[in-house]
Amino acid sequence: MEILQLEFMQRAFLAGIILAPLLSVLGSFATLRKMSFFAEGIAHASLLGVALAILAGVTPFNGALVIGVVFGVLVYVLERQTNITSDALIGIIFTAGMALGIMIISAQPGYQPDLLSFLFGSILAITWSNVYVIFGLSVAILCFVGIYFKHLILLTLSKEIAWTSGVNTKMLDLAFYILISVSVVLGVKLLGIILVSALLITPAVTAKLITGSFRSYVTLSVIFALVAFVAGLFVSYYLDLPSGASIVVMATTLFVVVLAGRGLFSNNTRSR
Numbered sequence: 649m650e651i652l653q654l655e656f657m658q659r660a661f662l663a664g665i666i667l668a669p670l671l672s673v674l675g676s677f678a679t680l681r682k683m684s685f686f687a688e689g690i691a692h693a694s695l696l697g698v699a700l701a702i703l704a705g706v707t708p709f710n711g712a713l714v715i716g717v718v719f720g721v722l723v724y725v726l727e728r729q730t731n732i733t734s735d736a737l738i739g740i741i742f743t744a745g746m747a748l749g750i751m752i753i754s755a756q757p758g759y760q761p762d763l764l765s766f767l768f769g770s771i772l773a774i775t776w777s778n779v780y781v782i783f784g785l786s787v788a789i790l791c792f793v794g795i796y797f798k799h800l801i802l803l804t805l806s807k808e809i810a811w812t813s814g815v816n817t818k819m820l821d822l823a824f825y826i827l828i829s830v831s832v833v834l835g836v837k838l839l840g841i842i843l844v845s846a847l848l849i850t851p852a853v854t855a856k857l858i859t860g861s862f863r864s865y866v867t868l869s870v871i872f873a874l875v876a877f878v879a880g881l882f883v884s885y886y887l888d889l890p891s892g893a894s895i896v897v898m899a900t901t902l903f904v905v906v907l908a909g910r911g912l913f914s915n916n917t918r919s920r
Contacts, residue, residue, distance in 0.1 A: 651885050660771045660891070663779050664877040667834055668847065670786040672873035673793060674831050675848040676866045679856065680804050683828065686723065688845045689738040690832045693719040693745030695841060697833075699752035709778070713833045719745060720829030724822055771838045771881075771891045782834055789827050796820065801862055839892040847873060850899040854906050872902050 651657050678687060694712040701711025719741055726737050793800065802810035803820055811817045835844035855868035880895030887894075 651882065656772050656774075657881075657885065659774045659776060659779055660881060661878075663771065663774050663782050663838060664881065664895075665874065666779075666783050666786050667838060668873040668877045669870045670790060670831055671835050671844075671848045672851045672869040673790065673866055674828055675852040675873075676855070676869045677800055677804050677824070678828060679849055679852040684845065684849045685735055685738055686720075686825075687828060687832050687848050689723070689742030690716050690720055690829045691836055691841045691844045692742040694833050694836055695749035696745040696752075697749075699749040702756060703752055709781075709833075709837055712836060713830065715745070716829045716833040717826055720825045721822070724825045774837065778837060782837070785830060785834060789831060792823070792827065800824065839895065843892045843896045846896040846899055847876065850896075850903055851876060854899075854903040857903075857906050857910050872899070876902055 652661070675687075678684060694716045697711035697713065697715030698708040699711075700715065701708040704711070723734075723737055723741060726732065726741075727734050730737075799810065799815045799820055802813055802815055803817060803824070807817050807821075810820075832844055832848065835847060838844070839847060851872035852865075852869045854872050855865050859865040859868055876899035877895050880898040881891060883889060883898065884891040884894035
């Protein structure tokens with residue numbers, strides 16, 4: 649267990665153990681609401697925040713966080729003020745954000761290491777200040793989800809039912825868009841822009857294959873996310889592989905195993 653004797657691995661484990669449940673819980677709602685592409689869009693658009701932060705000489709993570717929330721709110725508003733479909737809006741906004749980010753970064757002289765870390769993640773380079781930020785925001789978001797859990801379930805199942813039950817659907821919907829945006833940007837720090845949506849979506853989809861109730865669905869999503877993170881980090885360390893990619897591959901492996909096991913169980917049941 650020498651892996652846990654290294655301080656940078658301790659920080660990586662703490663950050664992941666905090667963030668994996670957050671992403672999987674929100675991913676459970678996002679998957680049922682067909683918002684997987686939204687999460688992908690926010691991750692890509694956050695590159696503009698990184699670029700603007702580099703240009704202004706401030707922390708790239710803070711820039712990505714601000715722009716991620718701005719883009720999330722923008723998508724929410726445009727979905728309701730125009731007749732453009734959600735996927736079209738997200739496609740336009742996230743490609744524009746990423747393109748602008750690339751243009752701004754390419755105009756800067758010299759090598760920009762923050763670009764690579766945000767594209768592919770830098771979990772082993774996480775600082776204690778990053779861990780504190782991830783912990784604080786994750787706890788706040790999970791507390792919000794816990795308080796409004798039943799309302800979020802109603803909103804996920806049907807906005808009409810939620811509204812007739814007395815839920816302020818507009819405000820809760822906007823809050824959910826913001827929470828997803830913040831969580832995705834937090835995940836970008838660990839897994840990178842290209843890979844973060846996998847940990848948000850894959851554990852939830854895996855859990856959905858074998859569960860029949862919403863609470864067990866969310867619980868299994870968290871378990872699968874934690875298993876994928878821990879296993880991926882161990883594989884990354886001992887095989888000297890990229891951490892973010894290893895975690896995503898472990899999450900996908902769990903999905904394949906559960907899918908195959910479900911299919912085998914169904915075939916055995918039919919044969920009887």
